Each structure stands twice: as structure tokens, then as C-alpha cells.
Amino acid sequence: MTSATEQPETPAGRRRPPIPRLIATDLDGTLLRDDKTVSDRTVAALAAAEDAGIEVFFVTGRPTRWMDVASAHVHGHGLAICANGAAVVDLRDGGRFVEVRPLERTDALAVVHMVRTAVPGSTFAVERTTGFHYEPQYPPFMLSDDAVVATAEEFLAEDARAYDGTPCGPVLKLLAHHPGLAPDDFLARARAAAGAHGSFTRSSPTALLEISGPGVSKASTLARYCAEHGIVPEEVVAFGDMPNDLEMLRWAGTSYAMANAHPDVLAATTHRTAGNNDDGVAEVIERILRGLH
Secondary structure: OOOOOOOOEOOOOOEOOOOOOEEEEOHHHHHOOOOOOOOHHHHHHHHHHHHOOOEEEEEOOOOHHHOHHHHOOOOOOOEEEEHHHOEEEEHHHOOEEEEEOOOOHHHHHHHHHHHHHHOOOOEEEEEEOOEEEEOOOOOOOOOOOOOEEOOHHHHOOOOOEOOOOOEOOOEEEEEEEOOOOOHHHHHHHHHHHHHHHOEEEEOOOOOEEEEEOOOOOHHHHHHHHHHHOOOOHHHEEEEEOOHHHHHHHHHOOEEEEEOOOOHHHHHHOOEEEOOHHHOHHHHHHHHHHHOOO
């Protein structure tokens, strides 16, 4: 009998890939359908993977407050990586923060000033552990009722307050939007201007950038968790579709790009699966589980 990390021989004597210990999947454009639901087939595949002893980790750019789409489908450890690696949260405990890797306020202010100078017309918002803040010109993307409207300098001030008047918590990520540039052009220009002060990426079809602390990404936070639990990259299977998944897909031993993925993601991965509306993640999980029998 083989262990979870051994490579059993096939009838023809060929070695099978190692049985994964962890599946890391993005949500939007990957696990979720375009209507933001999880299909019955995918729900069943996630549960079957956990029953087989394979951990499933949701690794997303979403803030904790948008995790209701997936919280009902979490198993085992109950943890998820949110805000592109800036937070590890316990979805079984109401989204409690287990770990926070913040963008320091001084770095966030430096990004605002440098990107404004290099790319005029940029507007900003910030996701904190205590809520969402945005500038008056920032587009109304799914804004919450308790969001605070202010200039970037005001909501990044040392004495900034949340909507209820309490002191603001750490900055998880800064968001930058431009009304006229192509998304990848905006990313390249903003990164060139202020890349020393944060990790720049994007996951939206619009020119909306997500900036985390230097060195913070889905990959680096997932790697920290795996190292703490004795899981090596070769035992991880990862799924994604957008540039904010690139580091994670390159780090994992096995990576899959969705059929609907960004061209950079398709180029960075060695495997493909069906699109998010066609249960591409479930398709691969089912194939992995068939290989266990």
C-alpha cells in the first residue's frame, strides 16, 4: 500500500503523478459560475476530495465580507485565503481573521501619490479589516452600505475611522481604477511607477488594480500554510483564471488554467480544464479521485 505522497505504478509500469494533499482554487471565473453560484457537481466534487483526505483551500482576491458564496462549501479546516493573500480567515467562525499580512499605511500612501502622478485620472479605494473606504470618483462596484467616502489621504490617515467611528484596522489591499486605460496597460504603468511599495495585480475585466503589501500574494500565503503543515509544492494542485493567480499557479506542483483564462495564465500553466461555467474544477477533481481507486 502506498502513502499519500508515493507514486504508485500503473499496470504498464509507468509512474502516476503524486496523489495531491491539497487543492487550491480561485473562486471568481474558476470555481464559481458567472452567476456566482457553485454547481451541484462542484459541491459534490469538493466534498468527495475532503472525504478522500485531500484538503481544499479557497484562495481568492475577495474580501471576507464577500465569502458567503463559498462559506457553505468549506470542509475540514474551514480556512480560506482572502484579499490575494493578505488574510487567512476561518469561514466556520464567521470569517474570523486568523492571519493578516497588511499593506503598511505609508506604502499605501506612496502608491497613491506615485500612481496619481504617473497615471492621471486614477482613483482609489481601500479594503481594511474593519471595512471599505473609497474616493468620490471611484466607480460604484458592489459597494457596501457601511463604506466610507473620503479622499485617499483621509482614509489612509493615521487617525482614520471606520463607518461606526471606531479606529480603522489594518489595510488588506489598496484598489486603483482608471476610466480609460486597458487593464493590462494600467497594471504595467502603475507597477512601473510604484512597484517597490506593493504587490500589484488584477482580476477584474476592467482597469481595476489590487495592491497588497510587498511580497504578499496568493502564492506566498499558501506557501506559508503548506510549509507549516509539511505540504510541499509537488503535493498541491491549483486552479485559476486571472493574473492574480499567476504566482500561485507557478508555485504549485500541478496547475490548471480554466478554458476562459487570461492569456498570461494560459501561458503559465501546463494543464487546461473546462471553463468555470462547465465545471472545470470538478472535472479535474473527479479524475484525481478516480486515480485513487
